[in-house]
Amino acid sequence: MPLHSIDAARLTGRIRELGEIGRDPQGQLTRLAGSDNDRAGRDRLVAWIKMAGLDVAVDRIGNVFGIWRDTGNSGEAPIMLGSHIDTVINAGIYDGCYGVIAALEVIETLKERGVTPARPIVVAAFTNEEGVRFAPDMLGSLVYAGGLSVETALATVGTDGAVLGEELARIGYAGTVEPGFLKPHAYIELHIEQGPVLEREGTAIGAVENLQGISWQRVTIDGVANHAGTTPMAMRCDAGLAAARVGLFLREHIARSNALSVATIGTMCFEPDAINVIPSRAVFTVDLRDPDEDRLQALETVLADFLVRIGEEEGVEISVERLARFQPVAFDQGIVAAIEASAHARGLKSRRMTSGAGHDAQMIARIAPTAMIFVPSRDGISHNPREHTDPDDLIAGADVLLDVVERMVGSR
Ligand code: HGY
Ligand code: MN
Ligand code: MN
Numbered sequence: 001m002p003l004h005s006i007d008a009a010r011l012t013g014r015i016r017e018l019g020e021i022g023r024d025p026q027g028q029l030t031r032l033a034g035s036d037n038d039r040a041g042r043d044r045l046v047a048w049i050k051m052a053g054l055d056v057a058v059d060r061i062g063n064v065f066g067i068w069r070d071t072g073n074s075g076e077a078p079i080m081l082g083s084h085i086d087t088v089i090n091a092g093i094y095d096g097c098y099g100v101i102a103a104l105e106v107i108e109t110l111k112e113r114g115v116t117p118a119r120p121i122v123v124a125a126f127t128n129e130e131g132v133r134f135a136p137d138m139l140g141s142l143v144y145a146g147g148l149s150v151e152t153a154l155a156t157v158g159t160d161g162a163v164l165g166e167e168l169a170r171i172g173y174a175g176t177v178e179p180g181f182l183k184p185h186a187y188i189e190l191h192i193e194q195g196p197v198l199e200r201e202g203t204a205i206g207a208v209e210n211l212q213g214i215s216w217q218r219v220t221i222d223g224v225a226n227h228a229g230t231t232p233m234a235m236r237c238d239a240g241l242a243a244a245r246v247g248l249f250l251r252e253h254i255a256r257s258n259a260l261s262v263a264t265i266g267t268m269c270f271e272p273d274a275i276n277v278i279p280s281r282a283v284f285t286v287d288l289r290d291p292d293e294d295r296l297q298a299l300e301t302v303l304a305d306f307l308v309r310i311g312e313e314e315g316v317e318i319s320v321e322r323l324a325r326f327q328p329v330a331f332d333q334g335i336v337a338a339i340e341a342s343a344h345a346r347g348l349k350s351r352r353m354t355s356g357a358g359h360d361a362q363m364i365a366r367i368a369p370t371a372m373i374f375v376p377s378r379d380g381i382s383h384n385p386r387e388h389t390d391p392d393d394l395i396a397g398a399d400v401l402l403d404v405v406e407r408m409v410g411s412r
Contacts, residue, residue: 019093092387196380206374
């Protein structure tokens, strides 16, 4: 089979162009789900989808689809490609966006070559993959896969008190079609690795065969505000100190257990948040992950037991709210093999790997054979404006996606 390639300039140009949408006066890029910046990014994507001559659909949770179909194949289940274009705060330009833009690029390349696919091919941009404003993450694809009702998802209240359904309506993306309206024949997601493995090993392509489990919790610790100067250490009910112990405990526990687990306290706020007042309240989030479900459950139990212990030791009240919980996911071995075959045919070094990050693919895997393709992240950095992937790697990943799609979709 001849080795075709995507339009490299169009791919890299669009990644840069979308990467400029949603920057603040300090130049920081943030497109949180349902925000005005999210609308601007969505509008640009929809414009590209229309320019490509695809049908546009928006479902009730705001997932955006570009559908390439014709009378000869519209009765067949589509090959679905995609990712997300919402970002974290002060984000890089590749996370999610690369996969959506490359998916559209593959479709446009096939169209321009006059290929007549035996199946429709769809590009999807799922709502709220990052989960920074509205929990849980991967919300749009979770609803699409039937893991959460649309009504429950639309009623989700964000960290700023906004309601997701109202925000989607406000930005013009409260769609009409029911999530799940297209049942994919297969789903393939191209994404930056967001970790150090591929770069460290000098490997161009990651054939992702599984994805680790995720546990998100919000912990509230209530102590007693008191004077920072007059209150002896032994007489404090210090919510801030109790919170600090949690982070240290998790790091030391994981180090002792030498497991693959990871733990992150990414947000924390104190009340009254004054330099000379012992915090009466600490509210923080705990992100736990492990490729093994039993180990993840064990880590959750260890944390719960520790919270009981420090409640007693520090004289504080502790409550926990679950924000997200997804089990590890195994991807489709046939698609993984097709990814490896394409890399081999192109003379690209590849390796099988686990995804440390959550992705929409872990949700769509519930309803269709699914796999992911990774490309290297420079210094393994992501969720950071320093996020970068070399153009050659971006193009190689998109070419592998093109091969896998062409092999799977067949032609008439
Ligand atoms: O949290 C994650 O792993 C993804 O970036 N939403
Ligand atoms: Mn992502
Ligand atoms: Mn991300």
